[in-house]
Amino acid sequence: MKRIGRNKGFTIVELLTVLAILVILAGALLKVAKYVRDRASEGLTESTITVIVTALEQYHDDNGKFPFEADVNFDTVDLQASIETDLGLAVDDVTITATNDDEYASIEAMYYFLSRSYNSSQILSAISGKFIMSNDSNGDGLTVAWDVPGSSSVPPIKTLPLIRIVDTWGNAFRYAYADGESFPVILSAGQDGNFSTAGDNISSDDL
DSSP, X not given: OOOOOOOOSXXXXXXXXXXXXXXXXXXXHHHHHHHHHHHHHHHHHHHHHHHHHHHHHHHHHHHSSOSOOXXXXXXXXXXXXXXXXXXXXXXXXSEEEESSOGGGHHHHHHHHHHHTSHHHHHHHTTSOGGGEEOBOTTSOBOEEEEEOTTOOOSSOSEEEEOOEEBOTTSOBOEEEOXXXXXXXXXXXXXXXXXTTSGGGOEEGGGO
């Protein structure tokens, strides 16, 4: 008489055990992949900061100074005067207004000055085009416009395109510098895009 052999298939417990192991492995792989992506993003941002710092060093070598102090907006007297002088316009004879937010003014103004210094502009050209932004979130061009007071010209006499350099996460860098400091600091707000949470911020001082 033949004996009936034991079923060689997997039991439910064995299948669940294998499934649990696969889930754990998948979770670990996802964490590793995220870590690799984050490190790659940080590396690209650090590389962009290095290019900016090199362009600033060149600007200082060529001009004997850095572009301007930090915490500026396009209505800041010194910055407005610098732009007027650079454009060959009479100081205090024009009104300059920007179509963008003041929080981006420092990096846009920095790019403005560096791009008009030949050697610095050549260095900036090494930055990938995907980190150069000329439109705001609505797709509108970033511009500074100026007009002579009392003029009835519409649109304004002239508009100047503004360029903003952004990090890997699409957030604008910040240029921080004041007289008495040895060198400007270029800052990225990191992955969360918030400068207030300093834990993930990336600074040229740390490179």
